[in-house]
Amino acid sequence: MIIESHAHFTNAPAALDAYRGRQIQNLARPVPGKLTISDEQLSAALDKHIRRMDRLGITATILSPRASGMGHEFGDWRTSSYWAQVNNDLIARAVALHPGRLFGAAQLPQSPGVDPAMCIDELNRTVLELGFVGCLINPDVAGGGQPFTPSIGDPWWYPLYERMVELSVPGLLHASSTVNPALHLNGSHYTNVDSSAFFELLWTDVLNDIPGLNLIVPHGGGGAPFHFNRIRSLLLGAGLPPLETKLERIYFDTAVYDRDSMEMVLRKMGVDNVLYAAEPFGTAKNVDPDTGVPFDETIGFITGVPWLTAEDSEKILSGNARRIYPRLRIET
Amino acid sequence: MIIESHAHFTNAPAALDAYRGRQIQNLARPVPGKLTISDEQLSAALDKHIRRMDRLGITATILSPRASGMGHEFGDWRTSSYWAQVNNDLIARAVALHPGRLFGAAQLPQSPGVDPAMCIDELNRTVLELGFVGCLINPDVAGGGQPFTPSIGDPWWYPLYERMVELSVPGLLHASSTVNPALHLNGSHYTNVDSSAFFELLWTDVLNDIPGLNLIVPHGGGGAPFHFNRIRSLLLGAGLPPLETKLERIYFDTAVYDRDSMEMVLRKMGVDNVLYAAEPFGTAKNVDPDTGVPFDETIGFITGVPWLTAEDSEKILSGNARRIYPRLRIET
Numbered sequence: 195m196i197i198e199s200h201a202h203f204t205n206a207p208a209a210l211d212a213y214r215g216r217q218i219q220n221l222a223r224p225v226p227g228k229l230t231i232s233d234e235q236l237s238a239a240l241d242k243h244i245r246r247m248d249r250l251g252i253t254a255t256i257l258s259p260r261a262s263g264m265g266h267e268f269g270d271w272r273t274s275s276y277w278a279q280v281n282n283d284l285i286a287r288a289v290a291l292h293p294g295r296l297f298g299a300a301q302l303p304q305s306p307g308v309d310p311a312m313c314i315d316e317l318n319r320t321v322l323e324l325g326f327v328g329c330l331i332n333p334d335v336a337g338g339g340q341p342f343t344p345s346i347g348d349p350w351w352y353p354l355y356e357r358m359v360e361l362s363v364p365g366l367l368h369a370s371s372t373v374n375p376a377l378h379l380n381g382s383h384y385t386n387v388d389s390s391a392f393f394e395l396l397w398t399d400v401l402n403d404i405p406g407l408n409l410i411v412p413h414g415g416g417g418a419p420f421h422f423n424r425i426r427s428l429l430l431g432a433g434l435p436p437l438e439t440k441l442e443r444i445y446f447d448t449a450v451y452d453r454d455s456m457e458m459v460l461r462k463m464g465v466d467n468v469l470y471a472a473e474p475f476g477t478a479k480n481v482d483p484d485t486g487v488p489f490d491e492t493i494g495f496i497t498g499v500p501w502l503t504a505e506d507s508e509k510i511l512s513g514n515a516r517r518i519y520p521r522l523r524i525e526t
Numbered sequence: 527m528i529i530e531s532h533a534h535f536t537n538a539p540a541a542l543d544a545y546r547g548r549q550i551q552n553l554a555r556p557v558p559g560k561l562t563i564s565d566e567q568l569s570a571a572l573d574k575h576i577r578r579m580d581r582l583g584i585t586a587t588i589l590s591p592r593a594s595g596m597g598h599e600f601g602d603w604r605t606s607s608y609w610a611q612v613n614n615d616l617i618a619r620a621v622a623l624h625p626g627r628l629f630g631a632a633q634l635p636q637s638p639g640v641d642p643a644m645c646i647d648e649l650n651r652t653v654l655e656l657g658f659v660g661c662l663i664n665p666d667v668a669g670g671g672q673p674f675t676p677s678i679g680d681p682w683w684y685p686l687y688e689r690m691v692e693l694s695v696p697g698l699l700h701a702s703s704t705v706n707p708a709l710h711l712n713g714s715h716y717t718n719v720d721s722s723a724f725f726e727l728l729w730t731d732v733l734n735d736i737p738g739l740n741l742i743v744p745h746g747g748g749g750a751p752f753h754f755n756r757i758r759s760l761l762l763g764a765g766l767p768p769l770e771t772k773l774e775r776i777y778f779d780t781a782v783y784d785r786d787s788m789e790m791v792l793r794k795m796g797v798d799n800v801l802y803a804a805e806p807f808g809t810a811k812n813v814d815p816d817t818g819v820p821f822d823e824t825i826g827f828i829t830g831v832p833w834l835t836a837e838d839s840e841k842i843l844s845g846n847a848r849r850i851y852p853r854l855r856i857e858t
Contacts, residue, residue: 376677382721450755478756
């Protein structure tokens with residue numbers, strides 16, 4: 195079984211962005227969204243996801259709103275709240291069209307400087323009413339601007355984390371847009387936020403303080419596997435527990451697009467903590483002219499690793515996802 | 527021959543930081559520094575560098591001020607200017623104590639929002655009067671704060687770049703401190719800035735616009751080798767020239783501390799563009815308990831790569847540095 199653990203609805207019908215466009219033009223007066231999207235339109239937009247799943251043998255996909263679109267830096271909490279609601283409602287409709295194949299992960303109404311506890315109502319709604327299995331957490335709420343967001347390991351986040359544990363919902367640490375002109379959304383910002391969030395999980399006490407909290411660092415952990423000994427040296431120099439002991443509590447996904455990088459993720463981060471993901475459709479949707487295959491078709495990078503057992507591959511492709519997403523239930 | 531292309535004077539005598547402490551306490555009234563450091567004190571501080579060079583067979587080291595200490599976000603241009611001067615003067619004295627073994631790379635008086643052309647006087651002074659061979663360029667002048675620094679590929683930088691070309695001086699793209707509480711200086715900020723600067727070199731026209739400009743992305747290119755196909759896909763999707771053609775014009779150093787990461791840098795970035803560096807003494811100075819050897823002793827990671835020819839190793843260990851640092855002249 196294969197579970198795509200990290201996919202975004204990047205090609206939602208235009209009515210979604212049209213609402214957002216009007217919302218941003220009237221930031222001072224946010225109003226709830228009412229999208230006019232028919233089931234036929236929605237189904238047509240989802241078709242490429244479903245066809246890809248069929249073609250690659252993917253049983254289930256955890257689908258979340260477009261990450262760049264979350265744009266938590268705009269407006270206030272009401273802005274983010276209404277925007278999260280329309281996105282999550284649309285994901286819920288998508289899931290309802292493909293029960294057992296699509297599962298929802300929530301966008302949260304994060305807003306710069308606003309207590310993460312203010313995300314709990316929407317987390318409750320999406321999990322308990324809409325049946326979502328996970329959520330996205332943006333570690334850099336103002337997109338590199340100010341107010342700065344406290345470290346992802348700071349107790350500022352704990353009320354949200356505690357509710358996630360109660361609900362048995364893991365969090366995918368995923369940045370949204372950036373206001374810094376020296377950063378490129380897909381080319382540097384996302385993976386930089388991965389790297390910094392990962393390091394904060396090592397450098398702080400959060401994983402001890404919140405037992406049961408499951409956080410996933412996407413895109414292979416940013417640069418973490420590549421800078422493994424750099425990180426080990428820093429932890430040693432600070433007298434902190436060795437990296438290896440912390441890794442048991444942190445999850446990663448495989449959204450990297452090189453065979454050797456994939457192997458590096460699996461070897462260094464461990465087969466028990468890595469979830470298959472290729473993050474369709476986005477950064478890596480283009481066809482590699484060297485192979486004629488889209489960059490994001492990486493399942494063979496996992497099954498082709500010679501030192502992985504069949505059991506290891508099964509964990510990476512689905513078992514680990516089923517373990518840390520307990521609400522994701524697949525009839526077998 | 528081995529050239530350490532990236533080392534910082536991280537253990538300078540306390541008089542240096544004492545001046546800086548007083549300077550920051552009186553930001554409104556910056557005054558030039560006059561350090562009282564004897565040759566004996568300076569020599570004692572340099573001793574560990576020289577002993578390490580002798581022990582590892584390193585012929586020459588390009589020494590620059592402590593990167594975290596540059597702190598360009600503090601004060602105004604005068605603050606950065608006086609602070610760069612005392613640092614560079616101290617490096618010049620260090621070089622004079624070990625002629626032919628140490629070579630200087632300059633800290634520049636960058637300051638948030640200030641035209642990089644304002645760095646040219648200090649660049650001229652350090653190169654033409656003090657005999658320096660290179661300089662550090664901080665791509666994120668306000669350390670993640672505001673005003674944001676334009677992309678390293680933005681024409682804003684061109685006057686400085688043009689003068690670097692005239693002087694035959696390359697630039698090591700190296701961040702300094704950060705004001706963002708979610709970033710860790712050595713654990714994420716430096717390598718994140720590497721990754722974002724590298725991507726900007728691909729995404730902009732700077733390398734075409736300034737022929738002869740040589741920029742070095744340290745720490746193995748941040749996360750670039752690990753995210754190679756992610757980057758390739760983005761360039762393809764944008765209709766930009768393929769990554770491989772851009773790589774011919776960008777340099778990297780080997781300041782990574784894993785054998786497999788080192789091989790990944792060399793394989794993907796190419797043996798003609800990578801300069802040996804272990805960045806003593808800093809992040810990786812600690813001893814790896816698994817090997818009993820400091821993390822930053824990585825020369826064997828290069829000489830041990832089976833597919834490298836002797837000529838390749840020579841390029842990486844010294845030839846490439848001698849080529850792009852033409853002012854670094856070693857008697858042989």
